[in-house]
Amino acid sequence: MRKTPTVYDVADRAGVSIATVSRVLRTPDTVRPATRERVLDAVAELGYVPSGSARGLAERRTGVLGLYFPRFDAMDEVAALDVLSGDRVGPFTIVQDAEPRDDRGSMLFQDDVLRGAELEAWRRGFVLMVGIGRGDPRTSTVRDMAGRVDGLVVLARSIPDDVLVQLSARVPVVILAGPRRGDRYDHVTVSDAEAMGELTRHVLAQTGGRAPAYLAGPADSPDGAQRWQGFSEAIEAAGVPIASVPVLRGDFTRSSGRRIGEELVARGLPAALMSSNDRMALGALDAFRDGGVRVPVDVVVTGFDGIDVGAVSAPPLTTVRQPMIQLGRAAIQVLAHRLSAPDADPVSVSLPVEIVLRRSSLRSS
Structure with missing residues (x-):
């Protein structure tokens, strides 16, 4: 078998120290371009691959x-797949107007x-x-x-x-x-709490002070807890008893937002629906559109997260954009x-x- 090249071989071929080879491979922007290219050429010529275990022993780090x-x-929940036995192997399938599977x-x-x-x-x-x-x-x-x-x-x-x-x-x-x-x-x-508080004040201004309904996510969500804190503090500061606010709960998915939206269409709309994430808000918009509800004329809707699809929803979704x-x-x-x-x-x-x-x-x- 061919001898496995080492960092010493690369350094010798490039005419640099092993420390320089390490910097080129780990933090290339810290090495002058000409030197970097010489080292990379040596790496390619020798077929060198760094040894993570050896480096870890030397540095007491894994990198x-x-x-x-x-x-x-x-x-x-996705079904098992075994391509080696020919399972689901083929050029294509044809489906007509298929709903998303998950x-x-x-x-x-x-x-x-x-x-x-x-x-x-x-x-x-x-x-x-x-x-x-x-x-x-x-x-x-x-x-x-x-x-x-x-x-x-x-x-x-x-x-x-x-x-x-x-x-x-x-x-x-x-x-x-x-x-x-x-x-x-x-x-x-x-700054989830602060942003949700400011968004709540905006919604109250749009609804003439009438309390919105709140669409919450899973009870154990840390982000959800902060958003609820900002919402509830803004509601109480506006003189609206928080106990009078309808609180609905989904699971952060679009399908749960659609289900809740359909329930609201059937039993009566709030002045606004503030969702603790965008996906549920988009699901509610789907249900409102199918139910003939005019947004924002009949109900104001907001989300939280700032995912791209909210900018092209019908109508475009007001949200808080996180720097994800x-x-x-x-x-x-x-x-x-x-x-x-x-x-x-x-x-x-x-x-x-x-x-x-x-x-x-x-x-x-």
């Missing part, structure tokens, strides 16, 4: 950061966070490992990840507190989303800071959001 999400994609709208938030995290990890010379929690978080992917990465970013409340304590004793942990709870973890979040890509980038920045300064005080970063007013809430200019 890998972890991003852990709870189960969110409904893929557990509602994966919650993936939109995670997809953008993932994109931002991967970009920032790459820029800092790290590889990003992504884990999805399926099953009991006390025995699932996250424990295995903690033994393979230099640090973890986890979505708030996706892991029990006692498990977080155990993991953080091994690697640094950054909590993504949700409010700080007096712990010593680093946190990266957005920036959330992922910020989490990796904070985690990299923790690795370089393990004894520093906990960091708490709150990113600003944008309130985007569109026709679904504008009864008057």
Whole structure:
């Protein structure tokens, strides 16, 4: 067998130090272009592939950061696939006006966070490992990840507190989303409560002070709790008893929003429907359109998240746009800071959001 090339072979071929080879492969922007090209040419000529395990032994680092999400994609229910036995192998199938097979709208938030995290990890010379929690978080992917990465970013409340304590004793942990709870973890979040409060004041102005209905998501959502806080505080500040506000509950999917919208069409519309995420608001808009309801004339509708499809809905959806890509980038920045300064005080970063007013809430200019 051909001898496997080493970093020393690359350095010798390029006429540089092994430290320079490492910088080219991990943080290429820190190396002069001419030197970088010479090293990359040597890598290509020799067919060199860095050894993650060897580098980890030398640096006591893996060069890998972890991003852990709870189960969110409904893929557990997808039918089994075995392509090696010829299962579902063929050029195409034809369907007519097929309905979507599953509602994966919650993936939109995670997809953008993932994109931002991967970009920032790459820029800092790290590889990003992504884990999805399926099953009991006390025995699932996250424990295995903690033994393979230099640090973890986890979505708030996706892991029990006692498990977080155990993991953080091994690697640094950054909590993504949700409010700080007096712990010593680093946190990266957005101004959900403040933005929902301001959006609520806008809706009350459009409805002449009449109370909106509130479409909430799952009760254990940390973002949902912050949004409810901002909404309820603004309602009470306007002199409206919070007990008089109809609270409906979905599961953050478009289909649940459609179901609730259909129920409202059947039994009577509120002055406004404020949804704690865009997907449910879009589902309600579907039901209102099919039921002949005029938005915003008959009912004002708002969402939260700022996913792209809201800009082209009928009518375009008023929302709060989260900086989802920036959330992922910020989490990796904070985690990299923790690795370089393990004894520093906990960091708490709150990113600003944008309130985007569109026709679904504008009864008057």
